[in-house]
Amino acid sequence: MRERKAVLLAHETLTEDTFRIVLHAPEIAAGVEGGQFVHLQVPGFSLRRPFTVADADAETITLIIRRQGRGTAALEQVKPGSRLAFLGPLGNGFRPLPGQGLLLGGGIGTAALILLARRLGSCTLVMGGRSSGELWLDQVHLPPSVVIQYASDDGSQGFAGNLVQYARKNLKPGMWVAACGPRRMLAGLQELLRQRKIPGQFALEERMACGLGACRGCTCDTVKGNALVCKDGPVFAAEEVVFS
Numbered sequence: 001m002r003e004r005k006a007v008l009l010a011h012e013t014l015t016e017d018t019f020r021i022v023l024h025a026p027e028i029a030a031g032v033e034g035g036q037f038v039h040l041q042v043p044g045f046s047l048r049r050p051f052t053v054a055d056a057d058a059e060t061i062t063l064i065i066r067r068q069g070r071g072t073a074a075l076e077q078v079k080p081g082s083r084l085a086f087l088g089p090l091g092n093g094f095r096p097l098p099g100q101g102l103l104l105g106g107g108i109g110t111a112a113l114i115l116l117a118r119r120l121g122s123c124t125l126v127m128g129g130r131s132s133g134e135l136w137l138d139q140v141h142l143p144p145s146v147v148i149q150y151a152s153d154d155g156s157q158g159f160a161g162n163l164v165q166y167a168r169k170n171l172k173p174g175m176w177v178a179a180c181g182p183r184r185m186l187a188g189l190q191e192l193l194r195q196r197k198i199p200g201q202f203a204l205e206e207r208m209a210c211g212l213g214a215c216r217g218c219t220c221d222t223v224k225g226n227a228l229v230c231k232d233g234p235v236f237a238a239e240e241v242v243f244s
């Protein structure tokens with residue numbers, strides 16, 4: 001795959017540890033699917049970093065990034081006007097299913113669901129976190145047909161409890177679920193979906209080196225055997241993933 005270059009147009013702080021960058025990437029912006037990712041070259045680092053394309057319009061893509069280690073801290077310092085190299089879009093995105101979509105994002109996992117919500121037009125997008133200070137979804141402009149809700153462990157914003165508890169209360173027959181977040185959350189949701197016979201898709205994360213299916217560094221366990229998160233995913237049918 002050919003490396004592309006994008007100019008960083010804007011950089012905004014969302015919370016104490018989360019920021020958003022907008023990149024001019026007209027070659028990929030219109031065609032990228034919710035759940036696909038880019039493998040971004042952070043200046044000064046040899047290994048690229050994977051980030052979901054959180055949002056897109058005709059010419060730009062938006063990434064929402066939580067500061068994690070040295071690479072994301074360096075990315076936070078990149079100034080508008082800088083050119084960043086990347087590969088992408090990579091991987092397989094969400095495939096909308098019939099019925100009402102319930103999109104469940106645990107923390108930064110919410111980034112993987114925004115473009116899907118925009119393209120679905122009508123759905124419910126719920127962001128979960130420990131407390132209101134971690135919830136940034138009100139800073140994302142989505143059409144009014146997308147119902148935005150929150151869940152917080154400490155009850156400081158929206159539903160009091162985690163997203164599995166939220167889903168237990170709010171999942172109705174005829175819905176389907178798209179989710180991204182910590183493995184424990186996804187494992188709990190998987191069990192709930194199985195009990196209620198509701199279809200779902202999960203976007204997974206694994207540490208990645210090549211991002212292209214060559215190094216086999218991002219293996220995950222599925223009912224069909226080992227799969228590569230970068231190439232076979234990152235989006236998998238909920239019932240396929242084996243959480244151990």
Ligand SMILES: Cc1cc2nc3c(=O)[nH]c(=O)nc-3n(C[C@H](O)[C@H](O)[C@H](O)COP(=O)(O)OP(=O)(O)OC[C@H]3O[C@@H](n4cnc5c(N)ncnc54)[C@H](O)[C@@H]3O)c2cc1C
Nearest residue numbers: 049050051052065066068069070071072111205206207208
């Ligand atoms: C498909 C996919 C989509 C992602 N989308 C987002 C997103 O939209 N927003 C966001 O904030 N984060 C996202 N992540 C996680 C993000 O890639 C890591 O937080 C980031 O690479 C950490 O880099 P670092 O140098 O700051 O951290 P360090 O811990 O210093 O990283 C060291 C090395 O480990 C790798 N690494 C560390 N954590 C992860 C991780 N969770 N996943 C993959 N590689 C990791 C780094 O790429 C780097 O090569 C995504 C990961 C994947 C696999």
Ligand code: FES
Nearest residue numbers: 211213215216230
């Ligand atoms: S990161 Fe190399 S195979 Fe997935």
